[in-house]
Amino acid sequence: MAGKRVLIFAGGRIDLDVIKDIRADDVVIGADRGALFLVEQGIRPHLAVGDFDSVSPGELDKIKENSVELVACDPIDKDLTDTELAYDLALQKQPAEILMTGVIGTRLDHTLANVHMMLRGLQQQIRTDIWDKHNYITLTDSECLITERGYTYVSLLPLTPEVTGITLEGFLYPLENASLRIGQSLGVSNRLTGPQGIVRISSGLLLIMQSKD
Structure with missing residues (x-):
């Protein structure tokens, strides 16, 4: 996937303007409620991942119907956040760049964990950026x-x-x-x-x- 990007949409704050940055050859991953955001904007994620404990059964059905692939995990028996699950899958694709949005929100612990996660990409020479309407972060x-x-x-x-x-x-x-x-x-x-x-x-x-x- 040399030169390709993976975009991760998580369940935090997402601005509609962000979807304008999606390119035709991007791989798009929705993490939990981020997958619902994509589907509701008419975007079909290549992969939807998470425990989906933040969506209703009807919303989960909508995600399943409108995603290329869905990877669901048990909300109790898991060690990683939904965002890290998505990030692991993104790293496996060995892209040139990973961009994450919806990873900054009201939970400071999750926000800091997502910022720290960028180190794992850097260690594999994969640039990771976090972006939303108010911030663009790189390492x-x-x-x-x-x-x-x-x-x-x-x-x-x-x-x-x-x-x-x-x-x-x-x-x-x-x-x-x-x-x-x-x-x-x-x-x-x-x-x-x-x-x-x-x-x-x-x-x-x-x-x-x-x-x-």
Whole structure:
């Protein structure tokens, strides 16, 4: 699946504008209520996965009828969240990129778990991005091209205790060979000065968050 993308729609906050990003050759996975969202928007997911404890029996029937494949699991006897089940299946397809939406919501524990999940893709050299109307999040251990996407701010947050050698190009507040430690806010609320910027680091794991109010 070189060059291909897998899109995961989970059961958190999903904006209708997000579906405009779906390409004809994307593999689309719906996790639990995310599958219902896709079906209700007239999109046939290639795979619907989860315990489906957040949908009614009638809604589950609708998902079954309008999905290419459905993988259901027991809501009690499972160790993974629905989103991680979907992410595992996405990784198995070895795409160039995985994009997840509906993975940011009111449950902070689930949100943080989904952000941490991005590391597993990075370890397999598969880029993972999280996106919705207010946020676009990626993770890097080396260099990352940041594209203007209509968000106001770009914030840098360490995912490891320390990130070193941070150098920014194309940002309002440049950095040269800087370091960030967990708990510091130095990297919060920067801005791009043009259509693109580059983030480079020497060591560690760095979350790059484009956001707007």
